[in-house]
Amino acid sequence: QVQLVESGGGLVQAGGSLRLSCAASRSIFGLNAMGWYRQAPGKQRELVAITFSGGVANYADSVKGRFTISRDNTLNTVYLQMNSLKPEDTAVYYCNLQVLGNNKPSYWGQGTQVTVSS
Numbered sequence: 001q002v003q004l005v006e007s008g009g010g011l012v013q014a015g016g017s018l019r020l021s022c023a024a025s026r027s028i029f030g031l032n033a034m035g036w037y038r039q040a041p042g043k044q045r046e047l048v049a050i051t052f053s054g055g056v057a058n059y060a061d062s063v064k065g066r067f068t069i070s071r072d073n074t075l076n077t078v079y080l081q082m083n084s085l086k087p088e089d090t091a092v093y094y095c096n097l098q099v100l101g102n103n104k105p106s107y108w109g110q111g112t113q114v115t116v117s118s
Helices: none
Strands: 004-008 010-013 018-024 030-037 046-052 055-061 069-070 075-081 092-100 107-108 111-115
Touching: 004 092, 010 107, 018 030, 018 092, 018 111, 046 069, 046 075, 055 069, 055 107
Parallel strands: 010 111
Antiparallel strands: 004 018, 018 075, 030 046, 030 092, 046 055, 069 075, 092 107, 092 111
8 A cells, every 4th residue: 555645735826836746655566657636615626747657748738838757766756847827727636647558557646735825
């Protein structure tokens, strides 16, 4: 079992920045993907950014050029640097770890609130 602990959410004005962190409780062996998802009130959870153990990263179109995902495998931690925040970025942000392969587990963090005021 792996626990994911997120931190770094909060309240920020539009145009500001926040950095989210997600630490896994232990090292993850094998191919995996760590990503950030978000869910706004009344909306479905959506992928924000994802990074694979080989180093490839993908982003939702809505955050390209503003958000950067990175990972430190020595610390079992993934980060999301969020710049030029907009009110529509307001959501609960969740960290996810997906071990790649058939019938491999997926883990979720508890979520951290990000609120962007206009």
